[in-house]
Each structure stands twice: as structure tokens, then as C-alpha cells.
Amino acid sequence: MTVWVETDLCDGCRRCLKACPYGAIDMKAKKAVVLDHCTSCGACIQVCKNEAMLTDVVPREIPDFTDRQGVWVFAEQRKGQLTRVSLELLGKARSLGEELGQQTAALLVGNGVSGLGETLISHGADKVFLMEHALLDVYRSEPYTIAMETVIRDHRPNILLVGATHIGRDLAPRLAHRLGVGLTADCTELTIDPGEKILLQTRPAFGGNVMATIANRYSRPQMATVRPGVMKAEEFPGHKGELVNIEISLTSEMVRTEVLDSIKEEKRAVELSSAKVIIAGGRGVGNAQGFEVLRELAAVMDGEVAGTRVAVEEGWISSDHQVGQTGVTVRPEIYIACGISGAIQHRAGMMNSRYVVAINNDPRAPIFQVADWGIVGDVTEIVPELIEQLKQGRENVIGL
Ligand SMILES: Cc1cc2nc3c(=O)[nH]c(=O)nc-3n(C[C@H](O)[C@H](O)[C@H](O)COP(=O)(O)OP(=O)(O)OC[C@H]3O[C@@H](n4cnc5c(N)ncnc54)[C@H](O)[C@@H]3O)c2cc1C
Ligand code: SF4
Ligand code: SF4
CATH class of the missing domain: 3.40.50.1220 (TPP-binding domain)
Structure with a gap:
């Protein structure tokens, strides 16, 4: 990967020099020269109006993702109670889905939790993918990751949102790694890029001193976590949705952890x-x-x-x-x-x-x-x- 200057085309305007974030361009005899520590980032190529900056780097092609449909939310529940953040994310997923012309779905994982489907539908889910199994009774990283990975690979969503709870922070990175996709943690804003129709994920960066907007062009689903309280839960009275049962084949050999007991931390005085x-x-x-x-x-x-x-x-x-x-x-x-x-x-x-x-x-x-x-x-x-x-x-x- 090399970047070089076609000296005949270079008029010495110095635009590339100013644009190079690595100080890897020098001027010699009023012509730009690329220095050895160039990282091939491409910033200079974009600013050269004479097309004098050349490269042998082939631009990465954006795959065709037209078959990736749906804005999904991991509907986290504990002991049969949905977490608030799941409902907050459904409200957001619905508005993102409307912008994309895609359906909103909730992924409900557990054992004996089908009764929660109605709540998810009334909060905006067009579909609820229900995965029930005895091994999914209490949250454990392995079976939940297997269940989620299976349904995502089979149904190919476009976007997946997860609450940044203790469970979400454990599950989302594992899942992203298994699926080979990126993950933006702790987003404070989610929007759709009007041109590219991709998810723009905004979060604080560099110790909170800047807000960074991150987009994922090359893989699906686009995954983000959002902390509780950031988005607003909405109810859609009369909204109709569908409950889809998903068969999950899990055996105890696949799960290396066992929950012996769960002791609830003393209730916090504040909510x-x-x-x-x-x-x-x-x-x-x-x-x-x-x-x-x-x-x-x-x-x-x-x-x-x-x-x-x-x-x-x-x-x-x-x-x-x-x-x-x-x-x-x-x-x-x-x-x-x-x-x-x-x-x-x-x-x-x-x-x-x-x-x-x-x-x-x-x-x-x-x-x-x-x-x-x-x-x-x-x-x-x-x-x-x-x-x-x-x-x-x-x-x-x-x-x-
Ligand atoms: C990575 C990172 C994460 C962080 N996360 C958080 C976070 O989650 N939450 C958070 O709060 N901070 C966080 N901080 C710290 C943050 O940067 C600030 O340092 C902190 O919020 C400042 O707290 P403060 O306003 O109490 O104090 P100060 O900034 O010192 O402000 C005190 C204010 O009180 C006013 N004041 C003083 N005396 C009086 C008086 N008698 N009457 C009226 N006003 C008075 C002063 O004018 C001043 O404006 C984080 C920092 C970093 C780098
Ligand atoms: S921006 Fe292009 S024309 Fe201007 S100095 Fe750099 S290489 Fe030369
Ligand atoms: S490719 Fe990037 S690092 Fe290399 S000269 Fe251009 S701007 Fe500088």
C-alpha cells in the first residue's frame, strides 16, 4: 500500500500538506513529497484537486446488504420482568425502522416468558422472536450467546440494539465477536444517515471531551448498546404484532457454567x-x-x-x-x-x-x-x- 505524488500534476498548492494528520508530506521544489512514515490513510488523496496524489490501495467495496432487514432489540428480562431499557430501546427501534421502512423486532430469551410478548408488541415490536429453553432460565453467557447467534444468523437483521446493563455489557461484545461485526457501546444518540441509510451511533469519546459518531459500512447487523434512561419508552395502543417461536437446540454440555444461587444485592435506596x-x-x-x-x-x-x-x-x-x-x-x-x-x-x-x-x-x-x-x-x-x-x-x- 503506497501513496505517491504524480509530480507533473502537482501545482504545489500545499492542501495535502495541511490535510495530512501524520506530517508525512513535505514540499521540495514546490512539489509535494510523501515521506516514509506515511500510513496510507488517504486523507491527502481526497483534498488534492489535481488528482496528483495517487495510491495503489483499492477502496474497500461496500457489500450489498439489501437482504438485511429489521431493527431488533434484545428484550432483556430477569425473573420474568422486562427491563425498562428494553422498552426504551423498542421505542427508538421503531422510529429507526420507520425511517428505513423496516420492521421492528424484539428477541425474547428465557424460560416461561412468552407472556411478555404482548408488552413488547404494545411498545412497538412488529415481531417477537421467542426462544425458550430450560437452559435459558437464568442468564448465562454461553447459552444466551448461542441462542442469539442462531436467530441472528437465520433471520439476518440490519440493526441490533442491546441495553447497556450488566447482562447487555456481557452479551453484546460476545455476540459481536461471534458474528464478526462491530459494536458501539454506550450510545447517547442513534439516527439514520439519510443518504447511506446506515445507523449513525453517537457516543462520548476521549474522556467525554468530544462526541463521536460511528457508522458501520461493512458488516451486519449494526450493533449498539445504550444505557438505561437515555431513550424514552413509548406505548403504541392497539399495535398488532406476531409472536414467532424459535426452536433452540441446547444441551448441558454446551454450557460450562452453573448458577448455584443468586443473591440479590441489597436494594439501592435510589432509583x-x-x-x-x-x-x-x-x-x-x-x-x-x-x-x-x-x-x-x-x-x-x-x-x-x-x-x-x-x-x-x-x-x-x-x-x-x-x-x-x-x-x-x-x-x-x-x-x-x-x-x-x-x-x-x-x-x-x-x-x-x-x-x-x-x-x-x-x-x-x-x-x-x-x-x-x-x-x-x-x-x-x-x-x-x-x-x-x-x-x-x-x-x-x-x-x-
Ligand atoms: C472519563 C471521565 C468521566 C467522568 N465521569 C463523570 C460523571 O459520570 N459524572 C460527573 O459528574 N463527573 C464526571 N467526570 C468529572 C467531570 O469532568 C467534572 O470534573 C465533574 O463533573 C465536576 O464536578 P463539580 O461540578 O461538582 O465540580 P467543579 O467542576 O469543581 O464545580 C463546582 C462548581 O460549584 C460552584 N460553586 C462553588 N461554591 C459555590 C457556592 N457556594 N454556591 C454555588 N456554587 C458554588 C463553582 O462555581 C463551580 O462551578 C468525569 C471525568 C472524566 C475524565
Ligand atoms: S494537494 Fe495535490 S496539487 Fe496540492 S501540493 Fe498536494 S499533491 Fe500537489
Ligand atoms: S496517505 Fe495519509 S499519512 Fe500518507 S501522506 Fe497522505 S495524508 Fe499523510
């Missing part, structure tokens, strides 16, 4: 991803006592308390309350950000909140860019005042 009101605190709250005041506000507003990574690292609040790129994603009706600067990694977890109220003593804090209402001031003064006003307001209403 942030479904909270309607969230009072979140950051470094500006100052200390653990400051968080007690936030809890008081949360109690008055029937909300939950959350925090930034800084607040978690300071030990003011436990890690299961962290909102953001490495915490939970939330979409409450009201998000009150107290003493939070609004770093991109934090915003990644709360930007879908309906209304954002920011309290910060720095008027230039980035959180104000995403706030519907901003209060510039000291959080230690404003929050107690807010509690007082709300209590007062409540008493007045009750007293009426």
Missing part, C-alpha cells in the same frame, strides 16, 4: 433513572452537611438526591448516586443542579432532563448553558431559602 425530581449537588455544596440540606429539599419536592463525581469522590454521597458519563443517566421532569459546574461528563447524564434549574455563584459556569432557569448565588443560602419558600407555599395551599 435515579426513573425519578421525576432530582436535586443534584457538586463541589459547590461544600461538605456532607450541605448534602443533608439537599436531602431536605428533595424530601419537600418528593425527589431524589444525586451528585457529581467530585461529590462522590469527596465521600459526600455514595457512588450509586453519581450522574454522568460514568454514573447513571437520568431524565427527570426537574433537575436542580446545586454548585455544579456542568462539565461535559456530568451533562452527558442529565441533558435529557425536562427542566434544569442551576444554582451557581459563577455566572460563567457551563451549567447555565443547559439550564432553563439559572440562579447566580451561594448554594448554602439559596437552597435553605428554597426549602422555606416551598414549605410556606405548601402550608398556604393546604390552609386554603
